[in-house]
Amino acid sequence: MKRLVILGGGESGVGTALLGKARGYDVFVSDKSEIKKKYKDVLLNNEIEFEDRQHTESKILSADIVMKSPGIPDKVALVKQIREAGIKVVSEIEFASIYTDATLVAITGSNGKTTTATLTHHLLTQELDVGLAGNIGDSFAKQVLEENHNNYVLEVSSFQLDDIYEFQPKVAILTNITPDHLDRYDYKFENYIASKFRIVENQTEDDYFIYDADDEVISEWLENIQIQSKKLPFSLNKIIEEGAYYKDNTIIITIDNNQIIMPTDNITLEGKHNIKNAMAASTVAHLLKIRKQTIRESLENFQGVEHRLEHVLKINKVQYINDSKATNVNATYFALESMDAPTVWIVGGVDKGNDYKELFPFVNEKVKAIICLGVDNEKLFKAFGNMVDVIIETQYMSEAVKIAYKVADAGDNVLLSPACASFDLFENYEDRGRQFKNAVRNL
Incomplete structure (x- = not known):
């Protein structure tokens, strides 16, 4: 029996523990802080071994695979020991994606991730069976185990992307890149950029990459790397032949000669950045064959995200x-x-x-x-x-x-x-x- 050790007893950790146990792993959860009562109860009810307020090295270093919470930096001595022992360290999105055949839409970026993910989910959920997970809502692993949706919209942070190997979304979205979290990337902006771009590293020509063509950091990086997936940029300033652009208060999306035009006068979200989020989300909806009328109505009745304007x-x-x-x-x-x-x-x-x-x-x-x-x-x-x-x-x-x-x-x-x-x-x-x-x- 393979041993799965989970560092961090929060939402993603406990979700991964449940999925791991169901898939035949010997599971152990370890958290340096106190595990919240609601998560402890789940672990106890499912007879999953755990410890909190400590890390017992012998129990952790006997792992075949470690899932670490995105909040734990690589600099931590224990993580270094795990890696030196040759034990594979994965993030929750990597682990859970192995156990689902669902279509994955993964969204990353310094800003706009949550709004774009929530809006994309809102657009798709009108006509498809779709879960919302990642950095948001219920654990992805837990949903794969219990709900088994046909599609998932995942909000993904750079920390989660740092520990992927085979994670391959059908649709990847990169909203923008500005300096953030540099304390985790040796204060080198290029390390952070590289981390964000891992979202496309396993994509093939059958997959899609949606990104902000107005973002200089993204455009420069794309000039220097080869990516396999089909590019669908969006822009407020340029006319885009394949992808989405904004002109005269309308969003124009073109994919494989199939064009849809959407007026934005009645969109509930305010601000130019939200036009971009709407373009990204609508491009996904158009790709996954959501009806034009549904996209339009959904953009008009979307309520936005709590704590965001x-x-x-x-x-x-x-x-x-x-x-x-x-x-x-x-x-x-x-x-x-x-x-x-x-x-x-x-x-x-x-x-x-x-x-x-x-x-x-x-x-x-x-x-x-x-x-x-x-x-x-x-x-x-x-x-x-x-x-x-x-x-x-x-x-x-x-x-x-x-x-x-x-x-x-x-x-x-x-x-x-x-x-x-x-x-x-x-x-x-x-x-x-x-x-x-x-x-x-x-x-």
Whole structure:
């Protein structure tokens, strides 16, 4: 019996444990932190051996294969030992994909992954049997075991792509590439780019690669590598013969001489970046033979993603917008770009080596006040202190929202778009977004 050891007892770890056990592996789960009660209960009920708050080396190094949670960096001593012992280390998407014949649509990119994945799922689910997994929702491995969908839309991070060998999506989407998570890639941007491009490395000429043709990083990389799959770029600026482009408020998609034209006047998602997300998702839907009418209607009734430019409430004619999911500068760039009124901007958190220069034009043009919400706000004061009349710092979400309420006038926006990770004052970006919404509702 082959031994499967799983590092990390969260959603992907426990899902992989269940699938591994069902496929005849001897399974052991090990987590350095405490495993949440809901996951412990699943492991106990399924008689899967586990440990938490420790890693027992002898039990781990006896593995034939290790599935490690994407949150664990390769730099960790234990991971180095596993690799030195010649034990194969895989990610959940690699392990689960072996046990399904479903059509896989995999989506990666620095920004727009979640919106594009959720929107693609929304478009496909009208006419096909399709699961949504990866970095989002229920574990992919668990769904392969329990639901066995014919299609999956997978939101895939670079960390998950680092540990693939044979993972081969029928359709791969790369939304964009901007510097992010460089702390995991030896602060070398090219290592991070290479990681994202692993999404196409096992594709053949029967597969498809959908990508942003306006993204210089992607275009340059494509000039220097050979990929087997059929390219279907999308663009806001160029006319694309095979793929999708945007002109006169319409999206035009052409695949094998089959063209569909979609007006965008009634799309619920706002901002240019969401036109791109809509082009990517609609291209997948067109590829998988979803009817034109269905695509159009689905784009018009899609509600968007929580914590992503989410309109919370309007109070005294001031619109409060939750964009807590903007954990890097590029995401905040899109948020500020889409603001159409004077904006009170709540920003800050754990800085990942951010360069705020690209935000300067928008801050000068649209932002009337800045509220810094982080433990260390010095860099924000240096970057933006001279651009706005009001710049204030606080450590509390409730206080940030109260300050915003005082500073904002009728017709303004109050935007939470942190451009930083959330771990200094909050559990995660969801916690940060929920605290913002609660504070707004309590005004």
